[in-house]
Amino acid sequence: MTALHDIPQVQEAPSLHRRILADITDKIVSGEWPPGHRIPFEYELSAQYGCSRMTVNKALSQLAKAGLIERRRRSGSFVSQPKSQAAILEIHDIKTEVQALGLPYRYKLLGRTMRRATAGDRERLGLAGPSPVIALACRHFAGARPFCHEDRVISLAAVPEAEGEAFQASAPGPWLVDRVPWSVAEHRIRASGADASIAALLDIEAGAPCLVVERRTWSAEAPVTHVRFTYAGDSHMLVARFTP
Structure with a gap:
């Protein structure tokens, strides 16, 4: 756009x-x-x-x-329905995606919880034991409309300073990139139907197709964060460019 x-x-x-x-x-x-x-x-x-x-x-x-x-x-x-593009081989910023559409960006923190890692957290991060984590839920907007939902867990063992960060003014993705020198990243991409909760957050019909991008990053072999971005399926595309 x-x-x-x-x-x-x-x-x-x-x-x-x-x-x-x-x-x-x-x-x-x-x-x-x-x-x-x-x-x-x-x-x-x-x-x-x-x-x-x-x-x-x-x-x-x-x-x-x-x-x-x-x-x-x-x-x-x-x-027109705006279609953002994200490079699957990069650590991209949601704000940059939205601004590339020519739309104003807004971020809202929905929830922040500090806890000992649950079984689900350990599976997402690849943790061996129940170490402390921060769980975050966020919404990103393009203009007046929801752009994507973010569900993230951060390992406090790898990023102890996250304990003192409220994440009210700044989204966790750029904050982590600025502070943690990640060494390895893994992307997983899948399609999913919107459940009632995601449908309400993205302002779409329940069961509507969604694109889910999951990313896990490590720093010096220590797991840092796992994030799950959920986009309305008709508003986002992924792009990869390869060289021999």
């Missing part, structure tokens, strides 16, 4: 075109018009702005070319 400054501007009636482009783009980027929302018909926009349908058509064509809207014959124009 392309930000407004990337959209080519037309030369005739520049002020009116800029106004139409800016108004529609602001509604999309702010989340007021979510993916799938129908854009007013050309005759409605021409009446609203007091201009010809040709002027509106040119503006909508520019928005479609920029990837902000989809034009469907006989049905009208609709807000």
Whole structure:
């Protein structure tokens, strides 16, 4: 998805075109018009702005070319579904993914628990015994809409300073990358249907397809963290580039 400054501007009636482009783009980027929302018909926009349908058509064509809207014959124009890309061979930052879509990023901590590692925690991290961990649940937003859910456990044996970090202002991923020199990372990718809890958190229907990316990292052979990112299946793709 392309930000407004990337959209080519037309030369005739520049002020009116800029106004139409800016108004529609602001509604999309702010989340007021979510993916799938129908854009007013050309005759409605021409009446609203007091201009010809040709002027509106040119503006909508520019928005479609920029990837902000989809034009469907006989049905009208609709807000495009943004698709983020993540490189599966990298430790990527959710904030960077969202900003690459031209959307404002927001993060919210849903829960933080310090505990002795449960059997599930030990399996996720590869721990031999019940050492202390911090469990975190977070939501990341792209504009007004949920972008992904994060479920993470951090080993306090590997990152003892995490005990004093609230993770209210900063997401745990960038915080860990800045402080722990990870040496090995493992990704696991799978498809899953959204259960009731995930569906509510991602604002999707229960049973809707989701893409789940699990990552485990080590530092000098000590397990650091295991994180599970869950995305709505139609809004995210994974990209890998290889060399011989």
